[in-house]
Amino acid sequence: MPKGSAQERVDAILRLGAECIVTDMNYDDTVRFTMQTAQKNGWEVVQDTAWDGYTKIPTWIMQGYATLADEAVEQMASMGIARPTHVFLQAGVGAMAGGVLGYLADVYGAHNLHSVIVEPELADCIYRSGVKGQIVNVGGDMATIMAGLACGEPNPLGWELLRNCSTQFISCQDAVAALGMRVLGNPLGHDPRVISGESGAVGLGALAAIHYHPQREALMNKLQLDSDSIVLVISTEGDTDVKHYREVVWAGKHPAAL
Numbered sequence: 314m315p316k317g318s319a320q321e322r323v324d325a326i327l328r329l330g331a332e333c334i335v336t337d338m339n340y341d342d343t344v345r346f347t348m349q350t351a352q353k354n355g356w357e358v359v360q361d362t363a364w365d366g367y368t369k370i371p372t373w374i375m376q377g378y379a380t381l382a383d384e385a386v387e388q389m390a391s392m393g394i395a396r397p398t399h400v401f402l403q404a405g406v407g408a409m410a411g412g413v414l415g416y417l418a419d420v421y422g423a424h425n426l427h428s429v430i431v432e433p434e435l436a437d438c439i440y441r442s443g444v445k446g447q448i449v450n451v452g453g454d455m456a457t458i459m460a461g462l463a464c465g466e467p468n469p470l471g472w473e474l475l476r477n478c479s480t481q482f483i484s485c486q487d488a489v490a491a492l493g494m495r496v497l498g499n500p501l502g503h504d505p506r507v508i509s510g511e512s513g514a515v516g517l518g519a520l521a522a523i524h525y526h527p528q529r530e531a532l533m534n535k536l537q538l539d540s541d542s543i544v545l546v547i548s549t550e551g552d553t554d555v556k557h558y559r560e561v562v563w564a565g566k567h568p569a570a571l
Contacts, residue, residue: 314326314336321554322460375470377412401429402431403515404462409549411470429480435453436459438465458490458491460512489522492518509548510558516546516548520546
């Protein structure tokens with residue numbers, strides 16, 4: 314696991330009987346270290362990012378991520394929703410976002426869906442790639458509470474889908490993810506409570522941050538959001554670091570300026 318990994322997440326892996334090594338490197342360098350170690354020992358790497366000569370397993374994993382979209386489509390149909398107008402998806406290397414968006418684009422048509430990809434501002438390789446129109450890598454520590462999204466090098470398989478099907482890209486601060494965690498954990502009316510971790514809540518957090526932003530009207534116009542919008546968000550992480558979850562949701566860590 315990359316440096317800075319929460320001890321609770323390490324302990325969860327150890328309880329399964331696995332060995333867990335925390336490196337002093339960021340995510341992308343840790344992946345390279347893992348690959349080198351596997352090659353020396355004749356091990357198989359199961360990883361959702363891809364590179365030249367390593368695409369089969371990442372493709373399978375992206376197909377697995379697509380089941381999230383398949384289940385969401387089924388759930389929306391049972392609620393009488395023909396299709397969402399928008400989807401907000403969080404991205405690390407872009408495998409989950411690419412797999413989900415590719416499925417939704419196939420079902421609804423990319424032109425019928427306003428898709429927004431959300432990332433941490435210090436690990437916004439997909440955002441920067443979107444601006445430039447080609448893959449851009451981000452290096453350094455990429456310090457963010459969204460540990461599951463702290464990735465600096467896009468998966469080229471996912472990037473191809475995101476480049477062709479995404480409408481917009483958003484780079485956001487940690488406070489946006491924290492806002493999403495609090496909103497999901499404290500619902501209004503009869504909405505269900507969702508326990509969502511930092512990396513899982515940032516999509517809803519971005520939507521809420523737009524609602525509270527001083528330039529709300531301009532942002533909503535740019536995103537084509539209005540009172541008739543149906544926005545799909547997917548939480549991909551629970552409270553896998555309970556201590557930090559409570560610091561955010563109970564104690565107000567990383568407050569958002571509302």
